[in-house]
Amino acid sequence: MSKYLNKNLKIAIIGGGPGGLSLGKLLNIKGFNNVSIYEREKSRDYRIQGSSLDLHPDTGLKVIKECGLYDQFKKVSRPEGEYFTLMKKNGSIEFKLPPIDMISQYHLGFSKPEIDRGQLRDLFLDSFIGNESNNNNINIKWNYHFESLKFDNLNNNFKLKFFNTDLIDADLVIGCDGSNSKVRKYVTNLEMEYSGVTLITGEIENAKNTFPSLYNLVNGGLLFVVGDNQGFMSQLKSDGSLTIYYSSERSWDWVRDQKLKFQNDSISLLNFTNDQLKDWNDLVKESFRFCNLDSIVFRPLFNAPYEKRWKSLTPGITLIGDASHVMPPFSGVGLNLAMYDSLLLVNELTNPHHKFLFEALESFESKMFDSSFWWMNNTKVAQDSIHSERVVDFLKSKLIGSNDLLVWLKLNFINSLNSCTKFLHLTK
Ligand SMILES: Cc1cc2nc3c(=O)[nH]c(=O)nc-3n(C[C@H](O)[C@H](O)[C@H](O)COP(=O)(O)OP(=O)(O)OC[C@H]3O[C@@H](n4cnc5c(N)ncnc54)[C@H](O)[C@@H]3O)c2cc1C
Known part of the structure; x- marks a missing residue:
């Protein structure tokens, strides 16, 4: 099946986590008009969403900005959530790292503010306006638990089966269904x-x-x-x-x-x-x-197998986020990468150099592997270091620098930055 790229493709996003929601939003912004997100949870409020996470300027936060959600994000995010204390088992404190405060962050646009997973999800859902039905062309289907799919040769498209509905058609299927993905087996034989x-x-x-x-x-x-x-x-x-x-x-x-x-x-x-x-x-x-x-x-x-790229077993189906490259949370990037994958994918789907869908998907997958492999290797180093005698030196070097002078400089830099931007803010 080699479909031409166009904005009328019927796109099925399986999973309404951070990856699937970012993808739906970005496709909508770029004018794709036949996009549905199928989420297995029964409703928006069915389950309280987990922990607090930080969004990174070059990945998660970048996507928030591309989605036009940065102003809303600033209202609920917590730059102070970056406060970090390292303690030893016996209770002695190794170091404390103050966050770059809200005003500095607002003016300078860096640092990694925290947000609860549920608040992040609400940012997207609220922006979809009335998300129970087809609205603003982003169609979220709650209680759609994806089960399987097959290719329909006659109609040159996929037939998707959910646990509780009739078959649904799609030209492009994107598995955003997390680490236990049911879409993955149509893309690769690699096991987590x-x-x-x-x-x-x-x-x-x-x-x-x-x-x-x-x-x-x-x-x-x-x-x-x-x-x-x-x-x-x-x-x-x-x-x-x-x-x-x-x-x-x-x-x-x-x-x-x-x-x-x-x-x-x-x-x-x-x-x-x-x-x-x-x-x-x-x-x-x-x-x-x-x-x-x-x-x-x-x-x-x-974790996904290290350094193993897949070429999709089924043209017209791909994966993003944890479905593709789950990794333990020791670098705190999984959610950021899931969101960033959605930006990479939409960039390729709208790249005028690609005429066919398969070209866009292959190009996307190559870029996704480049960024996720880098982070998977970093995460492995972090995981091994955190569970070893080297942990204090490792965290010091990652968070503040490798020697005491750098520690001192960094802490003073952050404090002066905070005072300086507060002063500028007050004198405006
Ligand atoms: C303890 C812990 C701490 C973490 N901390 C951080 C952190 O600080 N920073 C960070 O960046 N990352 C962190 N992560 C990683 C992060 O949670 C994941 O990488 C991120 O949630 C992946 O997003 P996703 O959209 O790919 O998948 P998910 O968040 O898993 O979303 C998948 C969605 O698909 C739905 N779904 C699943 N199966 C189906 C199906 N068959 N049909 C329909 N829908 C389906 C699910 O209900 C869910 O809504 C942490 C992970 C853990 C476990």
Whole structure:
């Protein structure tokens, strides 16, 4: 099937996560008029969306700007969420890094402001105006759980099957359905691999009152505690809750043995985590007790195979975001890349040098692999370093520089930048 590129192509976006929503929005802006997003969740408010994330200037934030959503983004994002504290297992503080404040960020347009995943999703959905039906040409279909597809030779298009509907036609199918993608098998035989690291996560609601000592130390941003080649993180969300993470290297055999028990029995998972953290400082070892029991989750982390490019097995179907290149969150880029992929794809679909759809898709895939492989390699280095004796030096060099002079310069630079832009702002 070699379709000509045109704005009337019937495009099916499978999955309404950050990748799928950015893609729908950008296609709409560029004038594609037959685009639908199929999302398996039953409705917009069906599930509370997860943790806080930072958007990076050259990827996620760039897409927000391309989508015309930067003003709305500034109203809800939290530059102060960049506050970073590194602590050792015994409770001693290694360093604290203040964020570049809101005014500096507003004027200079850099830094990586935080936003909750749910707020980010709302930014897109609100911009679609009345998103339950075909509106503004962005058609979001809730409760559409993609199951399978086949090619219809007669009509030269795809027939998509969802769990609860009749068949739906599409000329171009884009799998934005995350790490357990059901679209992936039509594109590649490559399987996702266990990364070697498992997280246990939990939520402490109303942390200011329930666990004030941890809340104060997090200071609106992220606390990272390291020891025994393991990590503990705590991060504030906009509703005042803290997300906490315990990260450790575990073999796949161990994960397979524990998975069933831990996924069905929160008390066993809580007891296990408390036992693992019993020698850590008081803040850390107590923390999981303050979580809502239902919020404690066992999360083995997966990644796409390293350096392995695929050429789509089915022309007219491609993947973006985690469906293509899931990676553990140790560089904090997965969501940023999912959004950035959508920009790369739309740039190729509107590139006048491409006459046929397959040319645009091949060119997109090549660019997507270039950026995602770079980040996957970085993430692997970060994952290995975070779970090793080198962790403090690694985080210092990544976040502030490799020696004490650089640390001093950077902290002073940020403080003077903050004062300077505040002064300019006041004297305007
Ligand atoms: C603990 C943790 C912390 C993280 N922190 C960060 C961070 O700080 N910064 C960062 O950039 N990234 C972070 N990430 C990674 C980030 O969450 C992902 O990379 C990002 O969500 C990928 O976006 P996506 O749109 O590709 O997929 P997803 O966010 O997984 O969205 C997929 C969507 O598809 C829908 N769907 C799935 N299957 C189907 C189907 N069969 N039919 C229809 N719909 C379907 C899902 O309901 C969902 O809405 C983190 C990940 C984890 C696990």
